[in-house]
Amino acid sequence: MKAVLIDDEQNNLDNLSRLLETYCPEVTVVDTALNAVTGRKAILMHQPDLVFLDIQMPGENGFDLLKSLPDSDFDVVFVTAYDHYGIQAVKFSAVDYLLKPIHPDELISAVRKVSGRQGHRRRHEQLENLLQQLNQSKEEHRIALPTLKETRLIRTRDIIRLESSNNYSHIYLTGGEKLTASRPIHEYEDLLTDYGFLRPHQSHLVNRVYIKSLLREDGGTLLLEDGSRVPVSRNKKGAILEALGL
């Protein structure tokens, strides 16, 4: 596999090169770049299978670079040190990423995922989704929900609620469909809080636009538009009442 590494620090480029050499010998680093402009040139010149891309760079950032190459067919692994906004967006679309300092096991795992997709020869849907929604209003955003069979991209407004099953989450959609995603509910809470979701109970995450009423039964129950009932924990009640403006 041909790889291009783009990062604004030479040390990081050297380090990642050595790590790949050591732990992922199937990857050949064909070029490195210290900014988006030279990175674009390198990509266009080498047509790599895989690009390791730093999100935060002076001038054009990693996202900007990708948007300028709409029809390319390489895979991307984002690499970042500590970028809350960028990582949120990446996680939201379930795109691969690595955090610095890079753990060798995580590097190996990311490379394996990409090599598994090799042969599709097109940029995968989640990455397209990520790049799209950087320009979209929140209402249009689609969250990537990795199920056993596939990764589904679902508009947040189409999700009524999520229910935890330990490290899995059941997701109930407006059409009556139910998905089971292989991520724990607290990860979705992190991603969906900005989209108007509330956590009335440790096992439940609810889209507030579908809350019909708050029932007094059992110390507090939310009645949702689809007729389902969601319990409100005593320790969450205050926050929920406040959030609902009650």
Next chain:
Amino acid sequence: MKTFWLLLCLVAFRASAQDTAGVNLKEYSESMPDDDANKDGPFLFAAVPYSGNFLSPTDHEGVLNLGNRERMLRVLNTYDSSDVYFFAPGIYMDNANKYEFRVLRDGKDTMLPWSPLLHFTPDSMEVGGFKSEHHYAFLGGFRTTWDHYLIIDLRRRGSDSLLSSSVVYWMPHKPVLENIYTSADISSLMTDVIRRITEPYYMFIDTAQLNKWAILYQGDRLDSLTHLPKKLILPPGENNIVFYINAGIFSSDALEYALLKDGDTVRPWHAGDFSRNFYCLANLTAGDYLLAVRFAAQRQSVMTYPFVIRKAWTQTVGFKVFIVGMILVIGFLIWFMVYQARRTSRERSRREKLGLELKSLRSQLNPHFIFNALSSIQSLINKNDISSANRYLSEFGTLLRETLKGSRQDFSPLHNEIQILDTYLHLEQLRFPFQYQIDVGADLPTHDIEIPALIFQPLVENAVKHGASSLQADGLIYIGFIRDNAGFTCIIRDNGMGFDTSRGSAGYGLVLTRERIEALNQDPSRSLHLGILSNAGSGTTITLRFENWLL
């Protein structure tokens, strides 16, 4: 006329109880005629009820309609509403048919027309100098209303001239208040008392006493006759008063007084307690008083005297309103202070919570640990153990990232917290070759449970620092998470040196954890309980119980 008043000989009847007319004369006094009276022929005399009063002379001249009787009669005053009895010495059973008598009211109205004398005194009765063996005529008992008088006339039957007449006046009579002494003039009271005792019949008005009231009261507030204040007003402290009543009485029973305060009787009618004329009222409380004095013989004629003992300023309505107002104000202030204190304490607990977040950040980014971990990684690099260096460095990055996140959030999934512990202990193993084990109950939904971020960190740091570090390869740390009904318990156990829990000099980590638990237990829906079991030499077991944490 004066000669008629000269001698009023008052002798109580000490005769036997009953005469023929059923009259009890025991408590009567007889009035005897003076020397000028015709004692040869029949004449009249009266027995008036003995009232204990002096029969003070009262000049009725020109007031009473006595016709031509003036020369031969005396006017007797009675102060009692009872009958007055009339007798006629000189008339006996054998000559009674020669005489007749009548009774006139106010000298003109015939109360009893000319009538025969039919009753006579019994054997045992002795009235004055008239021996009872004479059995002289008894005319009967008569009475009229107050301020009226009766005239009894005696004549020979059919004659035009009167032999004898007797006049009795039913005299309205009130005691007179002569002086008042307060505790302010106790010395003049003593002087007066002594003088009145030594010279009981001396009538005088002390000019010093007159001046006393004239100084204190304006002229229109003084009674022009008694020269006393029309209404006595005394300051709060002067609550002992002596009233001197001018009444010619022989016995203290003859005079009664009552005391009313604010319209209510505080002392019912009764004779004076100590003296006939001096009424001593002691220890009076503030109020509007009315002293009422009357003769026992004539209870309808009451002398009243009003006086006031002013309330002390502490007893006034204004003062009470002020006190109630003060109580309300103080009550409000107390309420406000409690409210403020509660608000402050809420605010403080909120700030403490914020403060604890910072403290937990500090404890988490314990510089000692950070730089030792970095130093350990450096040694791996220098040993050319590049692979280990890479892994540990990455884990160190993860730990820093998670702890930074944890310090921003109040709560974090149990799953993440367990991973942080794992990462932390793994990094500490670089420094000390101890063993550790983390057991998580399979029935514990670690992804769902949210717990206070980094709550275990100081406790596990203690287990490493005080427990496992000194034992090197023999050191052992066990961390277990066990579910119970609606909560779970975390057990952190080490086999280190332990410590004496009673010493109380717990390390910073425990103090911090306790403070944080206290803040978290403000939420009544669930609670945290920290348990420490430690013995010197046999390790320490910390339990942190999360009660109702799964609800």
